[in-house]
Amino acid sequence: MSLQGKKILLGVTGSIAAYKSAHLTRLLVKAGAEVQIIMSASASDFITPLTLATLSKNPVLSQFKKDETGEWNNHVKLGLWADLFLIAPVSANTLAKFANGLCDNLLSAVYLSARCPVMLAPAMDLDMYQHPSVLANMSKLRSFGNQILDAESGELASGLSGQGRMMEPEHILLELLRYFNSSQEFKGKKVLITMGPTQEALDPVRFISNHSSGKMGLALAKAFQERGADVYVVSGPVSLEVEKEKFHWKDVNTANEMFRASSSIHPQMDICVFAAAVADYAPAKVSEEKIKKSDSNVILELKKNVDIAGELGKLKKINQIHVGFALETENEKENAKAKLQKKNFDLIVLNSTREEGAGFKLDTNKVEIFQGSGQSVSSEVSSKDVIANLILDQIKTIPVWI
Numbered sequence: 530m531s532l533q534g535k536k537i538l539l540g541v542t543g544s545i546a547a548y549k550s551a552h553l554t555r556l557l558v559k560a561g562a563e564v565q566i567i568m569s570a571s572a573s574d575f576i577t578p579l580t581l582a583t584l585s586k587n588p589v590l591s592q593f594k595k596d597e598t599g600e601w602n603n604h605v606k607l608g609l610w611a612d613l614f615l616i617a618p619v620s621a622n623t624l625a626k627f628a629n630g631l632c633d634n635l636l637s638a639v640y641l642s643a644r645c646p647v648m649l650a651p652a653m654d655l656d657m658y659q660h661p662s663v664l665a666n667m668s669k670l671r672s673f674g675n676q677i678l679d680a681e682s683g684e685l686a687s688g689l690s691g692q693g694r695m696m697e698p699e700h701i702l703l704e705l706l707r708y709f710n711s712s713q714e715f716k717g718k719k720v721l722i723t724m725g726p727t728q729e730a731l732d733p734v735r736f737i738s739n740h741s742s743g744k745m746g747l748a749l750a751k752a753f754q755e756r757g758a759d760v761y762v763v764s765g766p767v768s769l770e771v772e773k774e775k776f777h778w779k780d781v782n783t784a785n786e787m788f789r790a791s792s793s794i795h796p797q798m799d800i801c802v803f804a805a806a807v808a809d810y811a812p813a814k815v816s817e818e819k820i821k822k823s824d825s826n827v828i829l830e831l832k833k834n835v836d837i838a839g840e841l842g843k844l845k846k847i848n849q850i851h852v853g854f855a856l857e858t859e860n861e862k863e864n865a866k867a868k869l870q871k872k873n874f875d876l877i878v879l880n881s882t883r884e885e886g887a888g889f890k891l892d893t894n895k896v897e898i899f900q901g902s903g904q905s906v907s908s909e910v911s912s913k914d915v916i917a918n919l920i921l922d923q924i925k926t927i928p929v930w931i
């Protein structure tokens with residue numbers, strides 16, 4: 530895979546991560562891309578234009594006019610020239626400008642003029658990254674169709690540790706390679722994804738559930754869709770921003786509803802990925818009225834729920850692929866491998882609640898993927914989008930697929 534002949538406009542803004550844009554530029558040029566760099570004024574406090582001009586083999590732009598000649602740097606032309614506009618690192622300040630249409634420098638003028646896809650790789654301290662205003666700006670930018678390359682977790686310039694590091698240049702390169710080289714290898718394939726939690730009612734106002742946000746399942750749905758598949762999602766209750774029209778989307782609440790919805794389409798599916806965190810037990814009796822508070826303790830009787838992946842695993846045809854997840858707190862590998870056999874999976878994705886940056890609710894995950902043959906691959910802590918694509922890459926190595 531290469532970026533041969535691709536025109537990449539690289540925006541660099543004021544962040545300590547700007548030093549990484551030198552390495553990123555080198556990787557892009559090495560992959561065959563033509564790179565034109567635009568820096569914000571504060572970016573040059575962190576890295577010199579000369580470094581980036583030398584590595585990109587092009588003069589670096591930052592002003593509307595060229596100093597010596599007074600000649601105009603045409604932002605419209607730049608926006609139209611690019612096949613892709615990547616801003617890495619993008620600071621909280623520039624995110625806010627882009628989200629709100631501010632246009633006070635060359636970079637933001639090019640952003641407003643660009644017709645090509647835009648990818649943004651934020652970098653900031655962990656509390657800034659979680660601030661509601663930054664989250665709202667990122668969500669707004671996503672709604673414009675921009676792709677946010679989620680920040681990675683680790684040590685930050687402040688000395689704190691958490692999510693906020695710019696996605697590593699190698700991972701950004703991978704995202705670009707995927708974007709340009711996506712060969713639609715899942716075209717014509719029907720894929721079922723179960724995702725999110727299930728809610729099992731106790732009475733009209735209470736339920737048993739778990740912390741699944743649906744983020745991992747949604748990342749998988751998007752990855753399959755981007756790589757050509759026809760995606761059927763059966764989702765428990767989640768509160769994610771989703772363009773449901775891109776998928777065949779079915780919302781459910783309980784394990785039984787998820788089972789019914791999944792079984793009805795299972796025979797037509799080529800690939801099924803069971804990413805849902807299905808409640809293993811449900812209250813044996815659902816009270817029709819709200820259970821009243823009393824002075825004594827309440828003992829709940831729970832009944833076992835249907836094992837969706839297990840039941841559909843029994844019906845799996847020779848040309849179908851089933852992928853399971855395992856969320857473990859102890860004896861991780863042994864338990865995951867046992868589930869792979871028991872539920873007739875071709876592949877199981879192990880994520881542990883003990884790993885920092887992995888599991889429920891986070892935008893990141895860290896997984897080990899086991900094949901039936903015993904082979905396995907491990908990931909670093911990466912965005913759930915990156916993990917989803919890694920899972921798809923592994924699915925492609927399953928003999929049924931080849």
Ligand code: PMT
Binds near residue numbers: 723
């Ligand atoms: O949703 P997020 O916040 O992004 O978090 C992602 C995740 C941690 C929920 C996800 O990555 C994950 O691990 N999902 C499976 C969690 C789980 O229920 O694991 P399990 O070990 O209990 O189940 C094993 C497999 O059987 C899973 O594929 C599960 O979907 C399936 N299963 C389990 C029970 C059941 N009754 N029916 C099932 O289909």
